[in-house]
Amino acid sequence: MKGAHIAVDAVTHTYRRTGKAAVADISFEVRPGEALALVGRSGCGKSTLLHIMAGLIIPSQGGVLVDGLRVGAPSPKWVVMFQQPSLYPWMSVAQNVALGLRFTGRRREIAARVPELLRLVELSDYADRNVQDLSGGQQQRVALARSLAPSPEVLMLDEPFSALDAFTRGTLQRDVRRIAKDLGITLVLVTHDLAEAVVMADRAAVLSANPGRLCEMVPIDLADRDNLRSPEYADARNRLAAAYEKAAGRELTRFADPAGEDHPLPSSPLAKPASAT
Numbered sequence: 001m002k003g004a005h006i007a008v009d010a011v012t013h014t015y016r017r018t019g020k021a022a023v024a025d026i027s028f029e030v031r032p033g034e035a036l037a038l039v040g041r042s043g044c045g046k047s048t049l050l051h052i053m054a055g056l057i058i059p060s061q062g063g064v065l066v067d068g069l070r071v072g073a074p075s076p077k078w079v080v081m082f083q084q085p086s087l088y089p090w091m092s093v094a095q096n097v098a099l100g101l102r103f104t105g106r107r108r109e110i111a112a113r114v115p116e117l118l119r120l121v122e123l124s125d126y127a128d129r130n131v132q133d134l135s136g137g138q139q140q141r142v143a144l145a146r147s148l149a150p151s152p153e154v155l156m157l158d159e160p161f162s163a164l165d166a167f168t169r170g171t172l173q174r175d176v177r178r179i180a181k182d183l184g185i186t187l188v189l190v191t192h193d194l195a196e197a198v199v200m201a202d203r204a205a206v207l208s209a210n211p212g213r214l215c216e217m218v219p220i221d222l223a224d225r226d227n228l229r230s231p232e233y234a235d236a237r238n239r240l241a242a243a244y245e246k247a248a249g250r251e252l253t254r255f256a257d258p259a260g261e262d263h264p265l266p267s268s269p270l271a272k273p274a275s276a277t
């Protein structure tokens, strides 16, 4: 496996039902094998952007290129994991993991690949268990193994751990990052949890809302991601929090100042208050 390069190019999307832009003029790149977090407060357009990157929504303007090819539909090159693992409850762990291979016509690989994937997510002892008997965290591990089965080049996650307790969440965050790095997969992670972004991502794209715009790219360079008490961890966390607050401040500015004079984003010359759109 190798990670794909992703280019998000001037993406704007307006949902037909509301007629309001959910995201506006967003451009950035994700390097092969990089882990990128999309952060911002609720409703800023993180899921919309991820769906566009996955080919589940075609944007009103602009587009996304994966390894130079325009994204127009879902593809086996990338997989998306959501908050709910959506496993088949009447199947065993191994059968659920095999589904991705079954659907992509690679049945012959199942016997060798499924044990390997279960080892990767540390569920070897659970192969024959019914998924209903597993904890939430274990179910997300099954979903992760199923996602990795067809050897995707990009793994996209939309707040997949937010329903889990803090300890399970912490373990999965580290494991997913480690697995993606070991396999060389590009990781795109949506979260509003800044600690999660710091633990998992190499960079964080901070979005402001109404409509969602890219405010800042925050690099997260940590030598040791296991030490949550290190000064460099605190520094990364503080820098990200500052960018997050700045993004929220810009939203307030947009509301308070219809002329947008305090709104320095070049991509937002009009910066109308949300109520005027």
Ligand SMILES: Nc1ncnc2c1ncn2[C@@H]1O[C@H](COP(=O)(O)OP(=O)(O)OP(=O)(O)O)[C@@H](O)[C@H]1O
Binding pocket: 015, 016, 017, 018, 022, 040, 041, 042, 043, 044, 045, 046, 047, 048, 049, 192
């Ligand atoms: N299917 C839809 N039809 C119309 N508007 C939508 C649709 N999905 C999202 N929106 C709107 O687009 C904006 C961005 O929503 P989105 O779900 O992308 O935000 P988010 O950052 O993922 O939020 P959260 O953190 O709560 O999941 C919101 O104003 C939302 O109401």
Ligand SMILES: [Mg+2]
Binding pocket: 046, 047, 048
């Ligand atoms: Mg969302």
